[in-house]
Amino acid sequence: KAGVTQTPRYLIKTRGQQVTLSCSPISGHRSVSWYQQTPGQGLQFLFEYFSETQRNKGNFPGRFSGRQFSNSRSEMNVSTLELGDSALYLCASSSALAGEETQYFGPGTRLLVL
Amino acid sequence: KQEVTQIPAALSVPEGENLVLNCSFTDSAIYNLQWFRQDPGKGLTSLLLIQSSQREQTSGRLNASLDKSSGRSTLYIAASQPGDSATYLCAVIRETSGSRLTFGEGTQLTVNP
Numbered sequence: 070k071a072g073v074t075q076t077p078r079y080l081i082k083t084r085g086q087q088v089t090l091s092c093s094p095i096s097g098h099r100s101v102s103w104y105q106q107t108p109g110q111g112l113q114f115l116f117e118y119f120s121e122t123q124r125n126k127g128n129f130p131g132r133f134s135g136r137q138f139s140n141s142r143s144e145m146n147v148s149t150l151e152l153g154d155s156a157l158y159l160c161a162s163s164s165a166l167a168g169e170e171t172q173y174f175g176p177g178t179r180l181l182v183l
Numbered sequence: 184k185q186e187v188t189q190i191p192a193a194l195s196v197p198e199g200e201n202l203v204l205n206c207s208f209t210d211s212a213i214y215n216l217q218w219f220r221q222d223p224g225k226g227l228t229s230l231l232l233i234q235s236s237q238r239e240q241t242s243g244r245l246n247a248s249l250d251k252s253s254g255r256s257t258l259y260i261a262a263s264q265p266g267d268s269a270t271y272l273c274a275v276i277r278e279t280s281g282s283r284l285t286f287g288e289g290t291q292l293t294v295n296p
Contacts, residue, residue, distance in 0.1 A: 100282045112286040124281045163282050174227040
């Protein structure tokens with residue numbers, strides 16, 4: 070079974086631009102979560118989607134948004150990029166509604182904002 | 184608010200040594216606890232998942248224990264190898280948080296040949 074895939078793997082943007090990242094979960098998984106990882110803040114939860122509905126949201130500004138499609142693929146969008154948005158963005162998928170199953174992470178998208 | 188702490192932040196050991204990584208969490212109302220490893224610049228690899236009703240899980244040379252009442256988990260690595268060098272992260276899911284993981288800062292492990 071293929072793992073979680075994320076595209077693109079690397080991205081360079083300039084301040085003020087917007088970016089869209091994509092995540093394809095493991096086949097059959099309906100829960101997709103997004104995390105931001107930076108050296109200073111560690112892994113921070115962005116949001117979680119289950120069956121196209123946002124179920125949880127972390128403490129990030131409204132510039133960060135996401136969505137999930139009927140095939141469980143998910144995208145996250147960051148508008149008006151800031152230097153501090155440079156990070157590794159990871160998505161994770163699992164099969165369960167209530168978080169009782171193992172979560173599997175993709176390789177991440179490394180975003181550099183100049 | 185759930186907080187997760189990992190001690191030590193970094194650890195360097197000679198090959199073959201048995202070692203213990205520690206994880207503590209402030210809110211005992213957790214659904215499960217998961218241990219991950221992360222190689223530099225890479226994503227997270229799941230190592231072990233312990234449900235809140237379980238006391239431990241084992242996979243190969245890895246053994247993770249959970250004491251929910253005291254808010255502690257340990258990851259035991261037997262006969263460490265240079266390939267075990269990575270950052271080890273523990274994460275908890277609260278009972279009412281869906282699949283939201285709260286992570287510790289990680290322990291950076293170096294196993295020297």
